[in-house]
Structures are given as structure tokens and as C-alpha cells.
Amino acid sequence: VFYVNGVKVTEPHPEPETTLLVYIRTKLRLTGTKLGCGEGGCGACTVMVSKWDKEKNRIVHFSVNSCLAPVVSMHGYAVTTVEGIGSTKTKLHAVQERLAKFHGSQCGFCTPGIVMSMYTLLRNNPVPDMESIEKSLQGNLCRCTGYRPILGAFRTFSASKNGCPMGDKCCRNKPSEDSKQENGEQQEVHLEDQTDSFSQQYDPTQEPIFPPELLVSKAESDVSLKFVGERVTWYRPTTLDQLTDLKEKFPDAHLVVGNTEIGIETGVKGRCYPVIVTPASVRELSHVKTDNLGIEIGASCILSDLVERLKGIVDERGQNPTQALSSMLEMLHWFAGDQIRNVAVIGGNIMTASPISDLNPIFMACGATAKFMLHSRGERKVPMDQTFFPSYRKTSALKGEVLISVRLPFMRQSEYMKAYMQSKRREDDIAIVNAALRVKFHDGTRKVEEFSAAFGGMAATSVLAQHTMTNIIGREWEDDLIDDVAQWMREDFCLEVNTPGGMVEYREALALSFFFKFYLHVKDLLFKDGISGEKISPEEECTKVPLGGNHHGSISTQTWHEVPDDQPEDDTVGRAVPHHSSQVQVTGEARYTDDIPPYADELHMWLVTSQRCHAHIRDVDIKEAMTSPGFVTYVDHRDVPGSNITGVMKGDCIFAEDKVTCVGQVIGAVVADTYAHAQRAAQLVKVSYEDIFPRILTIEDAIEHVSYYSSANLKVGDADAALKASDHVLEGEMRIAGQEHFYLETNGCLVIPKNEFGEIEIFSSTQNPTDLQLYAAEALGIDINKVVVKVKRLGGGFGGKETRFLVVSNPAVIAANKCGRPVRCILTRQDDMLITGQRHSFYSKYKVGFTKDGKLTSLVNHIYNNGGNTADLSLSVMNRAMLHADGTYKIPNVSITGKTCKTNIASNTAFRGFGAPQSLFIAEDWIQKVAARLGMPPEKVREINMYKEGDTTHFGQILTDFNLPRCWRECLERSNFEERKAKVEEYNLANRWRKRGISCIPTKFGISFGLTQLNQAGALVHIYKDGSVLLTHGGTEMGQGLHIKTIQIASKCLGIPVSQIYVSNTSTETVPNTAPTAASVGSDINGMAVKNACKTLMGRLEQLKKTNPAASWKELIMNAYNERISLSATGFYKTPDIYCDWNKETGECNGMPFNYFTYGAAVSEVEIDCLTGDHVVLQTDIVMDLGRSLNPAVDIGQIEGAFVQGYGMMMMEEPLINEGGSLITRGPGAYKIPGFGDCPRSFNVHLLKNSKNERAVFSSKGVGEPPLFLSASVFFAAKNAVTAARKHSNLSGEFRMDSPATVERIRMCCGDKFTSQEFSPEEFYQLLES
Ligand SMILES: Cc1cc2nc3c(=O)[nH]c(=O)nc-3n(C[C@H](O)[C@H](O)[C@H](O)COP(=O)(O)OP(=O)(O)OC[C@H]3O[C@@H](n4cnc5c(N)ncnc54)[C@H](O)[C@@H]3O)c2cc1C
Ligand code: FES
């Protein structure tokens, strides 16, 4: 029994294996809560749980990942989902309203989870500070917004107020009337000013009450429970005796509290544990007790409760004795997100025995003791020393023992302790290496009496650095200790090159760096305590303060210029109108593919995919699967009635026949009655293989084996001759990793066979309905007119749903056809990442010629991209890369070759930018190196070489309305670049282990599809008798605001308010033969088609309007109807003039492949920690030329979102593949996209004023992809900071830093005494490559 949104739910047969998420979505049909990952890493499934807390004697509210919470664990609790707090039918909750008004929801898939995290915070703290707000969001991810608008929306609940970085120059400081008169120009508009008003203040007294029945039955938690399911029995004992008895009876049973470890094994990995016992109701296990000597923490103590208790104890007893507790608090701040901390317990962390547990090193270093109990024998105390974790994921617990508690001693006099960790992402990420260090001195001296150093991430278990611990005894805490400790620790941790987890050099350097930080920390304390006469040097003071400055308490602005004064109020083009679906998204009412209610006879499909990257299929054995419950059928290539060949270049198979060419390739699919049954049966399908060699996985492998899909040349002038004649020639290479799309909604579809004339209807999350329709028809061998594809909205696409949807849609179509029943297939996050391809990794080897003044004379660039096992869009991606290889610079002689590598990894595909970001990146890399070679500021080299109005590109397109120099200058000015650069230099002189860098990067992005025929669009506009308008066009809504922009266009053309126009969905029934929604042309081409349709309609109404000019719109339409005038029109548009004569053999190219270019510039300032490689983006300023923006709020959202996505690509995200060709980085646990904490602390976006673009609808410009590359400003700012660090180690000149600039690369490129040898970047890269 539990409550959901105030309604009692009684489940007579609760299934222990069912999660709360599955229960509320499928049984209760509350689909607002989303499945984003199933592993606690994205927060899309967040709900609030409320319960009566016996210890606290009050009701408590906490956020929970419902994807990990077993529904049986909810007994006696009240659950609130996004539907329970507000709705469009009644009233939006203040959290929902503000998020919608602040444009904080784009695709909306993350939104309900984010709403619920914030809502839970408000239930506990109605006026939170920004720190609490950010902490509450640590466990939520968003891939669209870049986080700034969400933080902006929620800041309104806090007391803090925003400002503007322009300071006194801010337009808001001028009286508006005066400034208008002064310059006679449009006003600058602050987005925030447009969104400051809410219909409601937040009133916590209006929140729903806790169900009285649950209060009455407080004693429920004293009742022991047993739930028996299909495969699993779940026990909830209430006494220690019952608990230990059960564990002794079932020694292999897991004791599950938070289920944050076990839930991943049972969910994502599909394991089954037949007996589960939850000790959550056993009081003896959740206590926290202190005495004079230390603290005892019960094994079932929940981490967030523990944080509160520890804070209280630290306050009460003071800092010195509680240093171990402060270390725990520091670690727990970064430990997962609130949703995990609210349920996970300390015992789960210890007993999982993870080598990267954040808490175990602290326990080991402080000399903690674990208390176990065996029912038949009683208690046993075990010190947490080097024997406690005997091997990987093992503890010294005996069979049947229960962990009761852990006891930590208080620190004594002259004793110091601190913990450190470094992860790929600062928030919600497990450590690469963590450490807890403790030293005790002989009283009144700095002579070491005791020393402990425990590390995680340095071995298969948490370990003590024993050699170091022994040798250091008796030594004075003096600077000469550092070199000795470095030597001893290298002996303690001599990691093999092939150590699991990799990053060997980095991990060793981190361990030493942590010791060094600890050394300085203690040295400082010894000085303060009057024991050591030596102060740490001013240059080293920086290690004491946290990286960066304030968190997002600082200022961000988003500005543009107001529409002309004479623009009618009803004409919303150019105004900040909220997203079409924002209100239904924030309330969870928005429907995505998997939210479609189940059909009565619906089946579920699970793909059987290859586990080998290159092999013959010897046999597929489905016998065992067929006996699995709910099994219906297995489909493979023999079931395809049409063609098994599919895809853009006809290079894909729907099902592999006798050979597989990548891990994750679809071999077959199991169809079953439920999702869970389909998964279980699919796991029982046995495929045997015979490996084929070679396995070609990387670009280097492809070069070695000459394995290419294509090779193309692009030339102007004579690059080789020009190189010879140049004053300087620079050679370099750069590798840019791929990137996972990580749209929050995975690929999925629901296929409904109509069983009449072979008709079939498909609901999908594709951004390319027409190709899905085509592939389905080809697979079935039927005409396209029998297939209808409908797309309501996507939870993000970014190119990942442009073609690779086919790995799901085609098998589902075959399965539905075979069964004659609806088939649903929604990929898990892990499968989606494995199967559907990513952004292409790139490699470039270049030579650049230039004069002694920095003027470029020649570029020779060999570019490679990793296409994967089928060609898909890889050749087009390479074409775009080659066309953007000039960056923003005029180079008289250019020779580019582009090779697309054929490899044995999942086919790579479109991703926002489509090859251009990689190519632009390479261009900025050589610019930066030219500057380094000449000792010139990189900005200067950029300015000298930047194109000018009327220049011709290397592919023969003339640049007109070339606004880049304006963006560039304005960005430098608005960001106060010169002054800040001087300050950065000052800062770098004053600090040894922290460095800052600042960089300004320009961008020029060509707008159009590479394939001319794709540059067309259609629209269909119906006006109904009541005057309301139904708009359809060929584009899909994936969060980018396409629907609202087309509504604004229609509203302007028809002269009616946006509220009268509606877009329902995208369907191949209404607009045929559409281009994919991609290439940043969605609004350009669909908007024009809509405009043309509206023009036709207005033409038909013209006479009537003239006859009765006073008629309202409604009257006009009724008159037209009575006059039998057609109120429905199609519109069509094709982009004019574009062409490209490119001879890929000779390299000659002449044409106008792009309709126009979108320009922008960004300045970013970054601070790095030279000892760990960590970084923070202090400020980013962007100026973007979007012509006359159709909707500045939506466009700024695109800029911010693209920027943060690009930031992920360049600073953090790195897909890793093992030597068997299997993607290791699957799911948010292993693959880190930026989180809230990674958003620049001050993030300012401005749209260039007085820009026009006659080549697109209402003078606007495409925005989806162009801003992504601007995040290179962060990369190069970080590189500049690294350059400053290298100067200290006497390392000068250019150096190679590949993308992404992960913590590892930044640290290793800094190069100092803690990196193992005399630093050589080439050696480092050779090591990485090996
Ligand atoms: C998204 C995410 C982020 C995470 N981030 C971090 C992080 O930053 N740092 C980190 O260290 N960990 C992290 N973890 C790991 C995990 O959350 C912790 O290890 C947590 O403390 C486990 O507690 P639990 O109650 O959920 O364990 P459960 O999954 O319930 O149980 C885990 C194991 O502990 C055993 N166990 C539990 N209690 C007892 C007992 N009393 N006696 C004997 N055995 C027992 C169980 O049998 C089981 O084998 C993360 C996990 C997720 C999903
Ligand atoms: S779906 Fe639960 S955290 Fe991602």
C-alpha cells in the first residue's frame, strides 16, 4: 500500500523486480516521469517520496530516482510525481510556471525530473540559497538548454538577484526614453526583464498534505514484510535478530537499502538475485552515536541524513577532532546527486567494496573499525586496514555476516587529515583517483609519528600506500620530503600500462599531487598552530581555496535589440515567445513515443546484437529463449519480406545474415508480451561466432590497412609551392574524439500493422520521418503510400535520430508484420549508446605556411574521420569538414584531402555541426600554434588572417554581408577582453598551481544541406470555420523551438495571434517527401514553406477583406467559408541558387554550396588546477549574428545549449572502445556529459544588432549548429592556462593537446615534477595510443 499524488494505491501482487518507475508509468499510466538511463545517472525519473520519520518524529520529503527504487520499498510511503503538483487543466505549480517562462525546457524530456528535484527542495526549504539549488540539481542532466535558463528560473526562488556584467554601461542604467531619443535606435532587451513576472508567488502553505492514513499507520514500518514475485522474494525484517537470521539462512542474499548498486545489476545488467533482504526498518542499523573517542555510524544510515548529523557533530566538537568527518562531508558533497544520497547507505558503500568508493579510503586512513554480526555467533570487530578488502569487490565479511556499523576515531592533538578526489566531471561522478591522508606528529614538533595514505583508483581495491607509510615515520615535515614521498609512492603504485581504467600516468601523477596538496595543507596548519616557522609561499596559497570563485551566484545576461517601434503588437516575429509546448512539458503532460498508451494486444521487442566486432556468425540458438516466460517469437533476416538492405547509402542490413562488422550490430530480435520478458528471453539467445581479422577500430588502424569508404580532394592555388616559399612552415597533428549524442529520450518506436491492404502506422522519435517511411516500405516490399510515420516530438535529436533510428524501426516493422500485432521497442540508454553511432572522431595531419608577420600563405591538411561499419552519412560529414577547413581565415593556397575510414565500430552519424566543428577546431589549433611560433597573441593572428567582405572561400563562394568582424570586435569589447587578459597574466604570475587562460574564438558556419535536393520543404495550413489554424510542416520538434517559430511566421502572415495557431504533429500523411530536420535549416525551409502557404491563403481572402475591411478574423473566415473559398493550402519552398561543382579527384571546386553563413565569436576565461587537471569556466561571452532573430529567447536557448554541448565534446566527453571493439562508455555512469556545475559561472549571450539576411525567412538565420564550435574558446583558454603552467617548468613553444581536454590531458600537459619523467607530450600521446 502506498500513495501516489494523494491517491491510495493497493497492489495485491507487488513484484519485487518492478521498479517504481515502471509501476507508475505502466500500471498507473503516469507517464510524466521519464526513463532516461535506468542507472540513477540522469534524474529524468525523479519523484518525491514522503514518509513519516520515526527518528525525526516528523514527515520528511526526499527526491528519489524511481528507476532504481523497487516499488515494494514504497510500502507505507507517499509518492509525488510531476502530475501531482500542477497541470495545465488546473494550475501550474510555481516551479513549473517559472521554468516555462524562463525558457528552461527545450525538448522537455529532462524537465519533469528537474521540476521534481526543485519541488522537493522547496518542500524542505521554501527560500533556498543558490548553493542549495545547485546541490539539489546535481543528479539531473539536461542535454538541450546548457542549464543557464533553468538556474535562472530557479534563482527566482532564492533571495539573490541578478545583474549585468556591462556594469554602468548596461542599457538598463539609462533612462529608456532618453536612450531611444539619443541614438534613435532599437533598445537592448534583457531576457530576464521579459520573464520577471509570475502569476503566482510560491506559497508553501498551499502544498498537498501528507496522507492522514499513513500518519495513523505510523507503526507500519514496524511490521515485517515478505513479497514473493515471479523470480524474487523480498523480505523486510524489522529487528536485528530477524535480519541476521535471514542473512544466515540465505547467505547469498543481498541486503538492499538504497538499491543504487544492486539496482544497476538487476536493471541494466539484467541479473537476478532470488532473495533480497532490506534492513531499512532495523533501527539498530541506522543510528549515529558519538562518545569521547569517536563516532559509530550504523550501516543503514542514509547518506543525506548522515551529512546533517556529521555537520552537527563538527559544529559541536570543533574542527580538529572531527577532521575525518569533515573529509567525509567534503566527499559526500560530490557523491552522486541528492536522489542517490537520499536513499543510499554507508553499509552499501563499504560492502560493495568498489575500488573507487569515495568513503572507504577515509575509513582506512583514519583507522576505522567495522562491526559485523553473524546470527549464530554474534558480533565481530574488524579494523578497516589493508586486509579489509582482500580482492576486487570483496570484503573480509564472513558468509552470512551482516555489517552493523563502522566506527571512526576522533583525531587527536597534532593530528591532521584530509581527503581528495578527482573525477572526469566535478558533480555526480565517481573518482578517477581519490585519497585520504592522515598524519600525526610527535606533540609540539613536525616529526612524523604516524602516517596513513589510503587511495582509491590505484588498484583493484581501496589500498594503503604501505611503503610510503613506513618510510615516512620519523621524518620532518619539510620540503625535501616531497621528492622522497614521490619516489616511495611510485614504488607503492607501479601501475602496468594495461591496468583496467587506463590513464596510468595520470593516476600516478594524481596520487602524488594529492600528497603534495596535503603536504601544503599541513604545512600551513603547522605554521598557524605555531609549530613550524615556515609559511607556505604566496604562490602556493592558491591550493587552499576552491577552484574558481563563486558558483552560479554570479551574473549572466542574455540580450538582443528590440523589434522596431512600429511593429504591431500582434506580430510576434522577433519577440521572445515561449516554446510551443513549454507548459505541457513542465507538467509532464507532453507525450513522447513511449508515453503512447499501450494497445490491447501490444508486444515488446528486444534486440539481439553482436558481441563481436568482426566475425562470421556460426550459429544462433534460440531454444532456451523460446522457453522463457512471455516469449512470442524471434525475428531475423529470414522474416524480411522486402529488402534486408537499408540505410542512406544502402550499406546497412536490417539483420546481419552471416557476418557481423561491429559490436552492437543487430542480428535478430525477441518479441514477448512484456518489456521485462523480452529482455530476459533476449539474454538467453546464444550466438556463436568465428572471429575475422584484422579488426579495424581506429583511424590509425584504417590508415594502416588502407580501409576507406572514400577519398576526396579540395584545392585552390599551389599549396606545396607556397609552403616552400613561406617564411615559416609549421607541422602538426590533432585528434578529436567522437561524442555520444545523449539525447535524453532514446531511440524508439511503436509499429501498428493495420492488417488491411498491408497498411502500417509508425510512431517514432525520428527527426527524419520520410526516410523511416521509405526504409519501412522497402523492408516490407510495399509502396510507400501504405506506410504512415507520425512524430509528435522528440526528447532531443542532435543528428542522432536522423538515420540511425533504422536499427530500431526496421526490426520493429518486421516483427509487427510477422506477428500482425503492434510492437513497441524503446532502446535502453546502454543499447542506444552501443548501437546507434556517435559523432565522428577526426584526425588531422597538417602543414601551414606563413610569413614572419603571421600572414597565412598555405595550408596542406590531411583529414580523416572514423565512419564505422557502414558509410551512412560519413562522406557528407567529411565534405562539410573539408568545406570548413579554412576556419574563418583567408588562405591563398589550400590543399585538403579527406578520407573516411571504414572500421569495425558502430556506424557513426550526424551530430550537431556535421563535421564542421572538428574541422574548425583543427583550424584554430594551427592558428594557435602559428601564434606560439611567432610569439604573437593568438587574437592578433586571427585578426590578421580573418576573411573580409567580398573575399572568396577556398571553395569559391563569395562572402557577402560578412558580419564576422563585427561579432569579433563586439565580443572583445563586451567581454572587456584586453583588461581581463592583463589580469589573467597577473594572476598567473602570482599563482604556481592555479593558472588562468582567456581566449576569443570566431566561427563561420555554412547553412544548407550538402545534398541540393534536401533543401526543400512543404507545409500544409488549414483554417477552420472558427478561425483557428492547424499548421503542419515537414520539420520535427525536438526542443529547438521549430514549431513556435513556424507559428510566429504564420501568425505574422495571417495577422492573427499565435494563440489561434496550433501544430499537432509531423506526419508523412500531411506533408510528404520531407528533408530531415537537420543542417540548421529547419526554420529556414519549413518557415518559408509555411509563409508561402499562408500567402496563398491570404491571396484567396484578399477580395473578401477589401469588401469588408472591418470584419474580424473569425468573420472573415466564416464569410470565406460561406463563399466556398478553400481554406486549406500547401506551401512549398526550395532554397534558390545553391550549387557546388566540386571535382573530388582534381580538388577543383567552384560554387555556392551554402545559402549563407551564420557568424559568431566567443570569449571564455578558464581556471585550471595544475595539480589535478580540473578546470572551471569563469566566464563566457558570446556575440552571435542571427540576422533578425525570429525568436530571441529560443535562439539564445539554442546558443547556450549548443555551447554547453560543444563544451562537453571539447572538454569532457570521450567515448572509449576496448580492444575487442566494444564501447565501454555506455550510460551516464561511464560517459559524462556536462552537468549543472559545468555551465559557465557567468554566461553572457548577445545577438548582433542591425544584421539582415535576405536569404532566409524574415531576415533570420539558422542557429542550431553554428554556436557549438564557440566552445573551443574554453578549450583554447584552458590551453593558454596550460601554457602558463608549462612556463614554470621551463617548457616553452607549441605543444599538442588533443580534444577533449579532459582532466587527464590538462594535468599531463602541464608537465612538472609530479608527472613521472621529464615531460614529453609526444611520449604521453604515444602512451595513450598504445
Ligand atoms: C548514479 C550513481 C552515482 C554514484 N556515485 C557514487 C559516488 O560518487 N561515490 C561512491 O563511492 N559511490 C557512488 N555510487 C555507488 C553507490 O551509490 C554507493 O556505493 C552506495 O553507498 C550504495 O548504497 P546502497 O544502499 O544503495 O547499496 P545497495 O545497492 O542497496 O547494496 C549494495 C551492496 O551492499 C550490501 N549491503 C548493504 N548493506 C549491508 C549490510 N548491512 N551488511 C552486509 N551487506 C550489506 C548489499 O548486499 C549489496 O551487495 C553511485 C551510484 C549511482 C547509481
Ligand atoms: S532514468 Fe533514473 S536516473 Fe536516469
Ligand code: FES
Ligand atoms: S530540455 Fe533538457 S534534455 Fe531536452
